[in-house]
Amino acid sequence: MAKQQSIITFTGKLGPQIGYERNGKYFLRGAPQIVRQTIATRKAAKRFGIASRKSRLIRNACYHELDVRCDSSHVNRLNSLLIAANGDNAAINGFRFNQQIGIDRFLPVKPTLSGNDELYIPAQEIPPYGRFSALEIKAIAVRIDFDTRRVTGTDTVVTTIYPGKPFEGLTIPLFVAGEGTLILTLQVRGMRQDGPSRDQRYVAADVIAVIPPEAIKRFKVHTHIQRATTHLYNTPLPVHTYRYPAITQLE
Template sequence: MAKQMSIIPFTGKLGPLIGYKRNGNYFLRSMPESVQQTAATRRASRRFGIASRKGAFIRHAFYGHLDIHCDGAHINRLNRLLIAAGDHHEAITGFRFNQHTGVDRFFPVAPRLLSNGVLNIPAQTIDGYKGITALEVKVIATRIDFISHQVAGSETVTLMIAPDTTFQETNVSLEVPGEGSLVVVFQVRAMYKDGPSNSRQYMAADIIAVAAPRVPKYAHKRTYPKRTILLPGLTYPHKYTSVIQLE
């Protein structure tokens, strides 16, 4: 690969060259003359394409609600998770939009999503940090239909918590109607007197729960054959009937 030194770098195809960006720098590579794909490489390419589109869908479903800076590698990290997960979307639980800091730094006892759609934040001791006056907690719940690629709705709940204190157990009700999986992101920002910290060490946003769509339960009503009264002097078909003889 070659590093681009021009005043205006580019990404994408330009003749036989491909420009791309990595870690803030721009590079060039030449296009291969021909590509021989096997059945395995075609399957891998198809899985990568599906995961990439799904990853972009998930990211854009949350970008408008997030208040933190995502790290430069979060796109590829999420795609790798989705490739391995396939249709088991619960596997993205634990994904960090900022890989440098996780929610566990601020909340050592992890929040958990209950079956009734309530997020339980257990009681625990919150550490203090120099110059930090509060922790802003933002719960983002989004209903995502991975089949139709639709966002049914979102709800956000914000809490302000004092550091260096004992946090009392709190339940947050997440009412997001619609079809699809409920994906919950737990965001934490450290706050100074004059505003939020911009340090990547003091901001976190993790996917803490993915609840699969609820499968509707149907009551199966047992049916019985019709009962027929047999009258004297008449004949009746006996198929699928139970017969009562009149006395």
């Protein structure tokens, strides 16, 4: 190995040489002319590449709507889940964007997603949290076609519930057009009179449902207009619920 003597040192590959640091000193070594990989190594590299692309699609689709500050390990944690899943995307169900806090801290009874794309939050006792007068509930639904690497549809609905008061349950319809896997993330954060909490101990965002395309095709098909009309006239959203404009495609 050769020691770097120049004023400007470097690490990494530069042409036929590789720079590296050891105990505060910088050295050079020649880059190998041929890199030999075993069959197992090539398979592992392929799995890692597929999982990384899936992870990036999921994160980019959710980042636009998430208000939680994701912890520094969330990228590696999501990649690891997808690698271990070996193609089973449902393995990310339960994934926390904020590893330390889950939505179960605020909602003791877990919300569920029905077959006709309705988020149901069961009736339950929601205790008050310090100075927070309300809880903001944000449902972020994205549909991803992993074969074409495209986000084909999104829908985001925000509603408010009040801790310490009777809660009889809530149904939120979601309209997510397009083909692909449906991923539903639920974000919960404490709300004060002066706005939402900036304390990460009171903000959670978890993946609560993953429905593959095969399961979606088994459900009864309704057009977007038919379902929107049904909910508009028969089961309207609560007065404190509002919907963001859907993004149909993410480049």
